Amino acid sequence: MPRTAKEQTVEQLGGPRSVLARQRRDHAEMDRLMERYRALTDGEEREQVLKEVVQLVFSHAFAEETVLWPAVRRSVADGEELTSRVEEEHQQINDLVAGIERLSPGDPEREEKVARVFTLIRQDIRDEEDLVLPRLQEASDTAQLRRLGAAWETVRRSAPTHPHPIVPRRPPGNALLGVPLSLYDRLRDRLGPILPPAVLKRVLTALTGLLVSAAVAAVVRKRR
Known part of the structure; x- marks a missing residue:
């Protein structure tokens, strides 16, 4: 198996436009931002950096789940097992960040959750760079x-930027919900929360139900 993505040069990863190099750049930026958050003492600065971490982590993970992990499952023998492990980590990060966003800055419980989510993000990075990405590299040409x-990159630039724990982790559900969620999140990033969390949850639950119904109907039609 190829070496961990962390130890390879950009050229070995397929050049700067390769998904492997793009992933590693994002991972390095996540790590830089988390370290900056830990080093800061000013409350407003810390909140801004945490916001940047959240936006990057969730747009990055959405692009993985929409584009990258399906490719791993298609091309790697144990791709299902590998991606299921990472998707579980993503769900844990989703749940923790959703909890963080419900708590006030300075709350000791909030800081404990931030520390836990940073640990999970770093574990997720290691699993991707040491296990998943080398297997994809092995199965793919430049x-x-x-x-x-x-x-x-196209998906990442238009992806949701906040946690939505009830949204499916796999296509087509995540991809279909991604468009309205991205619009909502990006307005929220500029203007602050638009809908109360309880209302947003009801809307997302209804949309998810519609998607499931549509998927079932499509399967029934296909079998006829």
């Missing part, structure tokens, strides 16, 4: 890695 990189 052209494939660059095509995946272009698709991944």
Whole structure:
């Protein structure tokens, strides 16, 4: 198996446009921001950095789940097991950050959750760079890695930027819900919360139910 993505040069990863190099750049930025958060003492600065961490982590994870992990499942023998492990980590991060966003800055419980989520993010990075990405690298040529990189970057730039724990982790559910959620999140990033959390949860639950119904109907039609 190829070496961990962390130890390879950009050229070995397929060049700067490869999905492997793009992933590693994001991972390095996450780590830099988390370290900056820990080093800061000013409350407002810390909140801004935490906001940047959250926005990057969730847009990055959404692009993985929409573009990258389906490619791993198609091309890697144990891709299902590998991606299921990472998706479980993503769900834990989702749940923790959703809890963080409900608590006030300075709350000791909030700081404890931030520390836990940072630990999970770092574990997720290691699992991806040491286990998942090398297996994808092994199964793909440079052209494939660059095509995946272009698709991944397109999705990442228009992805949701906040946790939505009830949203499916896999296509087509996450991809279909991604458009309205991205619009909502980006307005929220500019203007603050728009809908009360309880109302947003009801809306998302209803949308998820509609998607499940549509998927079932599509399967029934296909079998006829």
